[in-house]
Amino acid sequence: QSHSAPNTxxxxxxxxxxxxxxxxxxxxLLMHHGDIDMMPFFRxxxxxxxxxxxxxxxxxxxxxxxxxMVPGEQILQFEDMSxxxxxxxxxxxxxxxxxxxxxxxxxxxxxxxAVGKEEEEKI
Numbered sequence: 001q002s003h004s005a006p007n008t009x010x011x012x013x014x015x016x017x018x019x020x021x022x023x024x025x026x027x028x029l030l031m032h033h034g035d036i037d038m039m040p041f042f043r044x045x046x047x048x049x050x051x052x053x054x055x056x057x058x059x060x061x062x063x064x065x066x067x068x069m070v071p072g073e074q075i076l077q078f079e080d081m082s083x084x085x086x087x088x089x090x091x092x093x094x095x096x097x098x099x100x101x102x103x104x105x106x107x108x109x110x111x112x113x114a115v116g117k118e119e120e121e122k123i
Contacts, residue, residue, distance in 0.1 A: 007078040018069070019062070026059045027066055031087045034098065038106040049106055056099040063095050 015024045029036070041048045072088035075081050 023062045026062045042109045
């Protein structure tokens with residue numbers, strides 16, 4: 001009896017063999033975290049915002065490459081890859097929306113830092 005790896009595992013192995021490790025990390029973040037939480041980055045305040053913008057700019061070619069290499073219809077065939085269905089059926093506008101959403105959340109979090117700073121100064 002032959003046991004084959006689940007399709008998701010085989011797909012991640014495909015990524016590991018066809019992309020550089022930084023690109024694989026980027027793709028896995030994009031695939032498994034559709035809405036990236038910016039809260040952990042607030043401690044660096046606005047200094048981190050240019051890095052967020054730069055990361056999304058570097059991530060875009062990875063997103064485009066995987067969408068060209070792997071047609072969404074191919075992923076939709078496999079029920080055990082349902083977690084990736086949304087990623088592979090995403091239109092380019094959805095990528096831009098992710099980028100803008102991350103930046104918005106980051107900038108929106110800045111007043112919370114200012115309020116926190118005022119509270120520290122009162123203590």
